[in-house]
Amino acid sequence: MSTVEHGKAVEGPNGNGKPYKVIGTRPIRHDGVDKVTGRAKYGADVRLTGSLAGVVLRSPHAHANIRSIDVSAALALPGVRGVVIHKDLCDPGNRMLELGEGAVNLRHLSNNVLAADKVLYRGHAVAAVAADTVHIAEQAAELIKVDYEVLPAVVDVEAAMLPTAPLLHVDLLTDELGQTATKPSNIAKHFRFESGDIEKGFSAAKLVIEREFRTATVHQGYIEPQNATAHWNADGHITVWTSTQGSFTVRQQVAELVGVPVSRVKVIPMEIGGGFGGKIRVYLEPVAAILSKRTGKPVKVLMNRSEVFEGTGPTPGSYILVKLGVDAGGKIIAAQAYMAYEAGGYPGSPIGAGAMCIFACYEIPNGRIDGYDVVVNKPQTSAYRAPGATNAAFAMETVVDEICDQLKIDPLEFRLNNAAREGTRRVDGPVFPRVGMIESVEAIKNSEHWQTPLTGKNQGRGVASGFWFNCGLKSAASATVNADGTVSLVEGSTDIGGSRTGIAMQLAEALGIAAEDVMPTVGDTDSVGYTDVTGGSRVTFATGYAAYEAARDIQRQLVERAARIWEVDPKQVAYEQGSIVGPGGKKFTFKELAALVNKTGEPIIGRGAVDPEGCGGAFATHVVDVEVDPDTGKVQVLRYTASQDVGTAIHPSYVEGQIQGGVVQGIGWGLNEEYFYDAAGTMKNATFLDYRMPTCYDLPLIDPILVEVPNPGHPYGVRGVGEVPIVPPPAALANAIAHAVGVRMKQLPMSPPRVLREILAKKK
Amino acid sequence: MAKKRVVSTTINGRQVEFLCEPRQTLLEVLRDTLELTGTKEGCSNGNCGACTVLMNGRPVVSCLVLAVETEGAALETIEGVAPVEGLDLIQQAFLENAALQCGICTPGFIMSTKALLAENPDPSEHDVRFYLSGNLCRCTGYDKIVRAVLDSARKKKLAAAAK
Ligand code: FES
Numbered sequence: 001m002s003t004v005e006h007g008k009a010v011e012g013p014n015g016n017g018k019p020y021k022v023i024g025t026r027p028i029r030h031d032g033v034d035k036v037t038g039r040a041k042y043g044a045d046v047r048l049t050g051s052l053a054g055v056v057l058r059s060p061h062a063h064a065n066i067r068s069i070d071v072s073a074a075l076a077l078p079g080v081r082g083v084v085i086h087k088d089l090c091d092p093g094n095r096m097l098e099l100g101e102g103a104v105n106l107r108h109l110s111n112n113v114l115a116a117d118k119v120l121y122r123g124h125a126v127a128a129v130a131a132d133t134v135h136i137a138e139q140a141a142e143l144i145k146v147d148y149e150v151l152p153a154v155v156d157v158e159a160a161m162l163p164t165a166p167l168l169h170v171d172l173l174t175d176e177l178g179q180t181a182t183k184p185s186n187i188a189k190h191f192r193f194e195s196g197d198i199e200k201g202f203s204a205a206k207l208v209i210e211r212e213f214r215t216a217t218v219h220q221g222y223i224e225p226q227n228a229t230a231h232w233n234a235d236g237h238i239t240v241w242t243s244t245q246g247s248f249t250v251r252q253q254v255a256e257l258v259g260v261p262v263s264r265v266k267v268i269p270m271e272i273g274g275g276f277g278g279k280i281r282v283y284l285e286p287v288a289a290i291l292s293k294r295t296g297k298p299v300k301v302l303m304n305r306s307e308v309f310e311g312t313g314p315t316p317g318s319y320i321l322v323k324l325g326v327d328a329g330g331k332i333i334a335a336q337a338y339m340a341y342e343a344g345g346y347p348g349s350p351i352g353a354g355a356m357c358i359f360a361c362y363e364i365p366n367g368r369i370d371g372y373d374v375v376v377n378k379p380q381t382s383a384y385r386a387p388g389a390t391n392a393a394f395a396m397e398t399v400v401d402e403i404c405d406q407l408k409i410d411p412l413e414f415r416l417n418n419a420a421r422e423g424t425r426r427v428d429g430p431v432f433p434r435v436g437m438i439e440s441v442e443a444i445k446n447s448e449h450w451q452t453p454l455t456g457k458n459q460g461r462g463v464a465s466g467f468w469f470n471c472g473l474k475s476a477a478s479a480t481v482n483a484d485g486t487v488s489l490v491e492g493s494t495d496i497g498g499s500r501t502g503i504a505m506q507l508a509e510a511l512g513i514a515a516e517d518v519m520p521t522v523g524d525t526d527s528v529g530y531t532d533v534t535g536g537s538r539v540t541f542a543t544g545y546a547a548y549e550a551a552r553d554i555q556r557q558l559v560e561r562a563a564r565i566w567e568v569d570p571k572q573v574a575y576e577q578g579s580i581v582g583p584g585g586k587k588f589t590f591k592e593l594a595a596l597v598n599k600t601g602e603p604i605i606g607r608g609a610v611d612p613e614g615c616g617g618a619f620a621t622h623v624v625d626v627e628v629d630p631d632t633g634k635v636q637v638l639r640y641t642a643s644q645d646v647g648t649a650i651h652p653s654y655v656e657g658q659i660q661g662g663v664v665q666g667i668g669w670g671l672n673e674e675y676f677y678d679a680a681g682t683m684k685n686a687t688f689l690d691y692r693m694p695t696c697y698d699l700p701l702i703d704p705i706l707v708e709v710p711n712p713g714h715p716y717g718v719r720g721v722g723e724v725p726i727v728p729p730p731a732a733l734a735n736a737i738a739h740a741v742g743v744r745m746k747q748l749p750m751s752p753p754r755v756l757r758e759i760l761a762k763k764k
Numbered sequence: 765m766a767k768k769r770v771v772s773t774t775i776n777g778r779q780v781e782f783l784c785e786p787r788q789t790l791l792e793v794l795r796d797t798l799e800l801t802g803t804k805e806g807c808s809n810g811n812c813g814a815c816t817v818l819m820n821g822r823p824v825v826s827c828l829v830l831a832v833e834t835e836g837a838a839l840e841t842i843e844g845v846a847p848v849e850g851l852d853l854i855q856q857a858f859l860e861n862a863a864l865q866c867g868i869c870t871p872g873f874i875m876s877t878k879a880l881l882a883e884n885p886d887p888s889e890h891d892v893r894f895y896l897s898g899n900l901c902r903c904t905g906y907d908k909i910v911r912a913v914l915d916s917a918r919k920k921k922l923a924a925a926a927k
């Protein structure tokens with residue numbers, strides 16, 4: 001992968017000796033032409049006749065009670081059609097709703113969409129205006145008078161846990177290991193996973209290292225801001241156009257928050273400009289809906305970039321302590337972690353997933369993990385690619401590296417010696433089926449990168465591994481056979497990175513036809529079966545599975561049809577590699593029979609609906625070379641190789657793309673990205689200029705190594721690939737910095753001032 | 765509200781007159797008035813490059829250009845890149861190299877690439893990275909974009925040689 005292979009992409013090898021015709025090739029994606037010509041319609045491109053523009057008014061304070069809201073001056077402005085506040089939503093009650101990659105409390109969700117009596121972070125939505133133009137709406141929003149009683153804010157997890165900290169919720173009683181505490185605090189939950197006996201383990205250890213780590217709040221950074229257009233029709237039916245990771249989850253959230261049954265809401269998913277977990281929970285959709293109800297017109301609401309930073313869910317900052325004990329040979333005997341994650345204004349950080357992932361790459365005979373979910377005056381956190389796992393890996397993989405350095409063990413040998421494998425029991429209980437941790441390490445060991453020594457001054461190499469669960473969940477697809485021998489496929493997974501092609505390829509493979517002969521469409525909530533979110537690395541796995549089932553259904557019907565035409569028993573007919581074969585050498589190709597379908601009976605429509613188990617977890621091991629400027633602390637990434645157990649790569653280009661994109665997000669998280677807060681809880685860098693994500697000038701090419709360990713839980717061996725690539729980079733970079741300049745970074749991001757501070761401290 | 769002005773420009777080779785308020789950006793007019801929604805908005809303050817168009821042949825971020833400033837200018841947007849039939853070689857290269865995931869950044873990258881190759885038909889990897897550093901992509905890690913741009917250059921050279 002390190003050389004540019006011009007023009008080879010289209011007819012790439014269906015490599016790895018796989019027995020497939022379509023899987024493993026690299027067809028041009030079906031939505032490609034629309035996306036390179038500007039024709040694809042994203043959420044902000046929706047234009048309905050007579051639609052109004054909506055603008056959201058947001059809190060300038062990080063923590064305040066709302067005494068009153070006076071909207072009269074705004075309503076009086078010419079061109080203003082309506083204003084809504086929290087009480088225009090309906091109270092969904094104190095209930096949990098599963099969103100696919102984490103659950104939300106509906107009352108909290110409703111309060112997050114429009115604050116009730118209290119704002120919990122700067123940027124918290126308070127009211128919304130619909131007007132003839134966006135400029136009028138902006139002007140009107142400024143005329144809304146909100147009387148705030150400003151309260152002291154707390155924006156740091158450790159400070160928020162102190163008994164003296166300002167309380168965000170006076171009624172929040174800690175769930176302390178299953179018992180409800182009696183006094184309120186900012187700690188929503190404390191849980192513990194345990195295995196073996198850590199005291200014994202640590203006392204038997206030859207070397208024990210204990211370190212503290214801190215990570216900053218970071219944002220998913222999708223380039224397309226949140227958007228929603230809604231029309232509340234006079235018949236009580238609501239249509240929502242939005243770019244989302246899950247149209248059905250939007251449907252349910254909107255229905256709950258505006259108080260109508262789900263069948264009254266139709267969500268039309270537009271093309272989506274990135275999500276990474278951040279476009280699952282709703283922000284604007286219910287607001288646009290009630291503004292439309294109030295005004296009788298369609299209403300379109302768009303966020304600007306600072307609203308995205310301040311008003312949507314980033315991923316949490318955290319405090320993590322890791323203690324690891326090994327024997328003389330470097331075998332892990334005991335591991336302990338204390339992890340506290342910031343949830344934002346309402347409970348619900350990804351601490352659970354972080355705690356399950358922190359030790360998951362290894363066999364841990366004795367382990368204990370304490371997890372804390374803590375509310376702070378920051379935006380309510382959302383999922384971000386392997387939510388919770390990157391923070392955890394930064395801590396664990398750095399300690400592993402220090403142990404390797406002290407015991408002079410090769411870091412890859414350490415991993416091979418301790419790797420989780422089939423039968424390994426995680427500290428939180430589950431036992432791994434066949435997994436590819438060892439293979440991901442071996443691929444790095446055999447890589448050209450690893451075998452090429454690094455010799456430059458101030459240069460260093462770092463290694464880290466990572467784990468993510470992936471998930472299955474529900475997916476649906478239907479497929480119609482066309483008379484010209486093609487198939488129209490409708491599936492329910494909104495497509496963020498070429499997934500409709502990966503799904504179409506699985507249908508094509510099963511039918512023995514070409515990928516180009518499948519026309520995939522992402523359906524709206526009235527035209528496709530229920531499908532969970534595009535998240536959890538599940539789409540190519542589960543929706544691909546649904547497409548496979550739809551293809552099998554088509555096969556059955558085609559066999560029956562051929563039998564009817566030939567007047568033989570269907571048992572004598574079989575579907576073989578794109579043909580339907582019968583007794584006495586009778587045979588139709590798929591195309592021949594497709595042409596006869598409508599002439600010989602009812603249309604042929606295949607259906608697939610799945611809720612598969614067996615998604616299989618993903619492991620990744622990365623190696624990075626850096627050069628650190630000792631005078632400025634700036635870290636330059638010189639070379640990066642990422643190996644990952646990807647199951648079967650359906651469309652290798654997009655698998656590579658997931659790895660490359662995840663790695664670069666991890667590099668940004670590791671080196672630069674962070675929410676800067678002042679003492680009042682105001683984010684000081686809510687622009688792309690100051691919240692600095694990597695540009696192409698900051699990076700080298702990213703070399704992915706696809707290790708294909710087919711997943712037994714899927715007909716083609718698919719395993720989720722999208723999330724785990726973000727997990728190892730910060731740790732790999734920290735380890736590389738340590739080897740380059742001899743300082744151990746324990747705080748993210750490892751920005752130039754922080755690295756320089758450590759370099760100067762070491763010199764003293 | 766200030767009075768609207770008439771602005772005369774050429775967009776994608778056609779003469780276009782539009783009405784706009786002095787405070788409106790070119791991006792807003794392209795998207796909302798002229799329905800050229802292929803130009804994308806990612807930040808509205810010049811930091812992401814999603815709104816890149818060519819103005820008199822030079823790349824500009826249209827969110828930082830006032831629409832009234834385009835009086836007499838020749839503008840080119842993503843909608844004008846492809847020939848009547850088929851695609852431009854840059855667009856073809858982006859597809860073949862799988863250089864897009866969500867695709868929201870793609871129009872901006874294609875416009876910047878067009879400008880780069882007009883200035884420098886034979887860029888090195890470093891040239892590409894330097895020139896495109898004003899365009900953010902959050903999905904791809906840039907690897908396949910950089911390859912696509914280098915491939916575009918090669919394709920254009922081959923096409924020119926074949927003529
Ligand atoms: S929208 Fe113009 S640079 Fe981002």
Ligand code: FES
Nearest residue numbers: 865866869901903
């Ligand atoms: S492809 Fe999504 S931002 Fe570039």
